[in-house]
Amino acid sequence: xxxxxxxxxxxxxxxxxxxxxxxxxxxxxxxxxxxxxxxxxxxxxxxxxxxxxxxxxxxxxxxxxxxxxxxxxxxxxxxxxxxxxxxxxxxxxxxxxxxxxxxxxxxxxxxxxxxxxxxxxxxxxxxxxxxxxxxxxxxxxxxxxxxxxxxxxxxxxxxxxxxxxxxxxxxxxxxxxxxxxxxxxxxxxxxxxxxxxxxxxxxxxxxxxxxxxxxxxxxxxxxxxxxxxxxxxxxxxxx
Numbered sequence: 511x512x513x514x515x516x517x518x519x520x521x522x523x524x525x526x527x528x529x530x531x532x533x534x535x536x537x538x539x540x541x542x543x544x545x546x547x548x549x550x551x552x553x554x555x556x557x558x559x560x561x562x563x564x565x566x567x568x569x570x571x572x573x574x575x576x577x578x579x580x581x582x583x584x585x586x587x588x589x590x591x592x593x594x595x596x597x598x599x600x601x602x603x604x605x606x607x608x609x610x611x612x613x614x615x616x617x618x619x620x621x622x623x624x625x626x627x628x629x630x631x632x633x634x635x636x637x638x639x640x641x642x643x644x645x646x647x648x649x650x651x652x653x654x655x656x657x658x659x660x661x662x663x664x665x666x667x668x669x670x671x672x673x674x675x676x677x678x679x680x681x682x683x684x685x686x687x688x689x690x691x692x693x694x695x696x697x698x699x700x701x702x703x704x705x706x707x708x709x710x711x712x713x714x715x716x717x718x719x720x721x722x723x724x725x726x727x728x729x730x731x732x733x734x735x736x737x738x739x740x741x742x743x744x745x746x747x748x749x
């Protein structure tokens with residue numbers, strides 16, 4: 511039995527016989543159309559994402575097997591939540607909210623590569639990643655959602671394996687995401703005004719102003735924007 515493998519990165523549900531996959535499979539004599547169709551079937555859930563795929567071919571019988579990798583949990587969360595990037599301050603600023611069904615969906619996608627021994631454990635791992643990204647779950651901080659999972663509040667949903675949302679549920683989550691973004695923009699605008707007022711009150715002394723801004727609880731990115739740190743003299747290391 512002569513086995514050869516081809517590895518490629520394909521867009522979920524959109525593999526084709528075009529390069530790089532087709533030309534790599536051609537010399538192995540396998541039915542490329544069947545391989546592509548099977549890859550698309552197995553990667554349908556990863557639409558819009560790049561997925562690592564490994565095709566192993568028996569060059570004698572022309573039989574083949576396909577191994578599908580999965581994108582990182584963070585990428586799956588961003589895709590499911592419709593996010594471009596995670597929160598820069600996940601402990602205090604939330605950028606999206608996921609329903610438990612969406613978390614279950616991601617957990618099922620990643621189950622083979624997670625440490626959890628069952629789906630509930632995998633759901634907890636995904637919620638942990640949500641926590642690090644500033645993404646709420648079921649309208650609450652991910653830490654609180656984790657406690658609810660541990661208390662068994664979502665056992666029914668996890669047992670059923672339901673992963674799809676109704677149009678109304680999706681609309682509600684989209685509206686909440688817009689509201690969260692507006693809330694953050696309002697907060698940042700208020701902090702920037704406060705920082706500028708502090709800088710002006712101190713006569714433009716950036717060093718003193720930065721200290722006052724920190725004492726006032728203004729976020730570091732706002733402080734850096736309004737009162738940038740002074741560049742260290744040539745040859746002197748920054749502290």
